[in-house]
Amino acid sequence: MSDQNIVILGSGMAGLGAAHHFHGAGISTRMYDKNDYPGGHTATFVHDTGFIFDDGPHISFSKDGRFQELFSDNVDGKFEKLNAYVNNYYHGAWVKHPAQANLHNLPDELKTQCILDFIEASKKDVVEKPANYLEWLISVFGETFATHFPAVYGKKYHTVDADQMSTVWMGPRLYRPSMEEVIRGAVFAETPDVHYISDFRYPTEGGFISYLKPFMEKTDMRLEHKVIAIDPKARTVEFANGVVESYDHLVSSIPLPDLIPMVKGAPDHVREAAAKLACTTCITVNIGLARDDFTPATWTYIYDEDICFTRLSFPHKMSHKTCPPGCGSIQAECYYSHKYRPVDVTPDELIQPVIDDLVKIGLIREDEEILHTDARLIPHANIIFDLDRETALPIVHDWLNSVDINYVGRFGEWGYQWTDEAFKSGERGARQVIEKM
DSSP states (O other), X not given: OEEEEEEEEOOSHHHHHHHHHHHHTTEEXXXXXXXXXXXXXXXXXXXXXXXXXXXXXXXXXOOOHHHHHHHHHHTTTOEEEEEOOEEEEETTEEEESSGGGOOTTSOHHHHHHHHHHHHHHHTSOOOSSOSSHHHHHHHHHOHHHHHHTHHHHHHHHHSSOGGGBOSTTOTTSSOOOOHHHHHHHHHOSOOOOOOSOOEEEEESSSOGGGGTXXXXXXXXXXXXXXXXXXXXXXXXXXXTTSOEEEOSEEEEXXXXXXXXXXXXTOOHHHHHHHHHOEEEEEEEEEEEESOSOSOSOSEEEEOXXXXXXXXXXOHHHHOGGGSSTTOEEEEEEEEEETTTBOOOSOGGGGHHHHHHHHHHTTSSOTTOOEEEEEEEEEXXXXXXXXXXXXXXXXXHHHHXXXXXXXEOHIIIIISOOOHHHHHHHHHHHHHHHHHHO
């Protein structure tokens, strides 16, 4: 192994992607994580009740053959390959996803107005350079659907209004149906599946973290090391436990708003730019039930603003070994953000409201036999693509480049990255370091 002193901060997908690439190049690394468990945002928690929950819903739906093979090898080929069925809950109606191509179950008046607006929108060119996300939504879907569905869900998920968001994050995430698809989806209950996630893979045993464990053997991992200061001139990292480590090259997946204040010499304008970057905080409420027949869905989007959770996922649908035999599980996501909707409850205080709302939407019974409950706070969940991001991010990245701190992953690149994209981001970061060596 090379004698280069490589330090990686963070043990999630991006950090492990970097460690994997360095290891393949014959370069040893040391990895540090503030938690007492590895995996970062892709950690898994196994409970004495027999229920297994990931730190938020994680699946692998990469079409990249190399990535599929990597993950398969890491679990000795023991994974579930499943078709995703996704639905939506809208004011008492269960609507197949994506809703824009499945209006059938909606009230007649709303359905009619959505169709009329779709027709009008289809007569015009889509706005090429929309001022914000809301303008794009109305241009593509018409005002009724845009303001009743994606704008409302986006506010619950991102905690900010659609007219305060950019459109750089979307990619394939919002399906644009043809007019024929809209009409057929309004008339017929059964429609073709057009969701961008058609199938996915998930480890049979041990939760999502099982995919990552072999990567952890490719680095010297040190847990319970919370970074409190980085000196890019002295090339040292100081931790809360008193340890100070030197480095030749540093790769960080620490969220940028947390990272910049810790870097000695960061100018005021860089600190101010980092403070403008926003992400959501998620409280996940995990519930284990004595039955597994309460939903056909793999996950469900919730549009109602008076329901406390934004999305539901069902781990027992991903692998039956995430639960005791015959049991089912629900993970509810409730979103907040420091910038737009500060957390005003403890995780445990959300457990009963989530149960009450699950009853309210008819997913579980009032007398449901509940075998497990727990709640977790995820301080950094998803990037908020508000209008501040577009001007603030280049300032932060340019300065980090100037002091030779390599940033990777969702929270280093500050982008909308799925698991494989975060891993590849770590690999790119490692390649950039190797090019400098």
